Amino acid sequence: MDVSIRPSVLRGKLSVPASKSCAHRSIICAALADGVSHLSGVTMSKDIEATIGAMTALGAKFTVDGGDITVIGSGSRKAEKCVIDCNESGSTLRFIIPIAAALGSDTEFRGRGRLPQRPIDIFIRELGKNGVAFDYQNTMPFNVSGGLKSGIFEIEGDVSSQFITGLLFALPLLEGDSEIVLTSHLESRPYVDITIDTLRRFGVSAEETDRGFRIKGGQSYAPHDERIEGDYSQAAFFCVANALGSQVELGNLNENSVQGDKKILEIIRDMCYNGSIGHYRADCSDIPDLVPILAVLGAFGSGDSVIYNAKRLRIKESDRLQTTAAMLNALGGNVEITDDGLIIHPTGAMHGGTVDSFGDHRIVMAAAIAATRIDGEVVITGAEAAEKSYPAFFDDYNMLGGKANVIILE
Incomplete structure (x- = not known):
């Protein structure tokens, strides 16, 4: 799809x-x-x-x-x-x-x-x-x-x-x-x-x-x-959407949760101030699932952001360092792969393009959030991969005013 x-x-x-x-x-x-x-x-x-x-x-x-x-x-x-x-x-x-x-x-x-x-x-x-x-x-x-x-x-x-x-x-x-x-x-x-x-x-x-x-x-x-309490790793996509200008009120989250991905709230709070997006340096050894959406956030920042201690992402649903970089670079970004992470260089020139999901649910959802701020059409191939963890993602995305449509091949 x-x-x-x-x-x-x-x-x-x-x-x-x-x-x-x-x-x-x-x-x-x-x-x-x-x-x-x-x-x-x-x-x-x-x-x-x-x-x-x-x-x-x-x-x-x-x-x-x-x-x-x-x-x-x-x-x-x-x-x-x-x-x-x-x-x-x-x-x-x-x-x-x-x-x-x-x-x-x-x-x-x-x-x-x-x-x-x-x-x-x-x-x-x-x-x-x-x-x-x-x-x-x-x-x-x-x-x-x-x-x-x-x-x-x-x-x-x-x-x-x-x-x-x-x-x-x-x-x-x-x-x-x-x-x-x-x-x-x-x-x-x-x-x-x-x-x-x-x-x-x-x-x-x-x-x-x-x-x-x-x-x-x-x-x-x-x-x-x-x-079962709400998932901070899924909430992270919409938290970043909010940092990029959206206005989504999130419910079903446990403020006292031991979920490590709750760290997204702290990263955004430290990075975003007075309506502007700064940059970050994120140790992702405890929060590997946040890397794709953190990279999206960094791509719209005002300075270089660094993700490190993320070497284990090479053996996820995809080589998630490689595929995260490929996603953003296909959309006009400039992401450099290091031995254990990524350096995200904001370009100020993100544009439409085609993103290969590589069969990875988190690449699909991260690309969809990036698309909210990109001028032009973003096409995600293999978008059905989102069903692995969040089958209703595109339903929720469109319910909130997103403009995602399945491409029908004739």
Whole structure:
């Protein structure tokens, strides 16, 4: 699907979609509980559907009614042999591998897009030391078998916090105590904070230590009812739109949220003053998902902006440093790629053009926000990628006065 966008000012009220990060975690915890949980306010997307499908394969039962989900958890009962399709969701893949192993399931994992190329070496090494066998040929599908045993798991903290979250879900289910030892600085710490906070609400604890985390075995997840809070990573697109001149009132956001992407509010506050947009220097080690929309903000600033500590973005849905630069450069920007980030040089000459989404939902949405301030038509190819995390993005965009239209090919 290709979309044509004309410049506009977005105005109105928007209830921000539920946090995908929070929804993944609550769905998993509810599925591992022995009883019934009710989750409300969930925004369905391909990634969330993948996690529901994964936990269904492992024995939980789900009833989905719009944004309301009733979960009949399977507890820690041994799972049968199953097939799990992660679609393009890295969160689903890395969260579920250790859970399936802890439940003793012989599992085939499938995926598409760039997911088969995203690394799982850490799990192959560390789970392999603790009873798990991988039949893995550097792609998908692959098989995981054997039962995960408690022990010490040495995990790099600067590759992906998803490996740590997956273990935090799985290790409480084992008989013995375990420890996660971080062998390098923990990046994306807020995502681990979300995990620990969610575990707590579902009756499971993890103790932080000087080296990482200590997890007691023999714990049980308890059923829990909750509403999923709004997603600051999705709100960030409209926060930047406001900084560029739009007037969108955002609702469904938790001011006390532990979501790291809430940092967007601070960056904009420090960068924008007296009606002008300055520049920033942003350490994105904890907020990698903000990079595309931060780059858009920097492109309209009054001086060079710098994004650093973002090397891990090269293994996202796209090489997100490369594709973010390509997006803005196609629209008249000047973005320089560094070893671990971007330097955005404002040109004052942004113009229409064609942007390749590279199948990346965040590139699509960032380009659409840039289009609100660009003279001329912006065409986004492969715009259906937004459905991965925010299926209603263009509906909401147009509801707020945006001018996005699907191009019909004759």
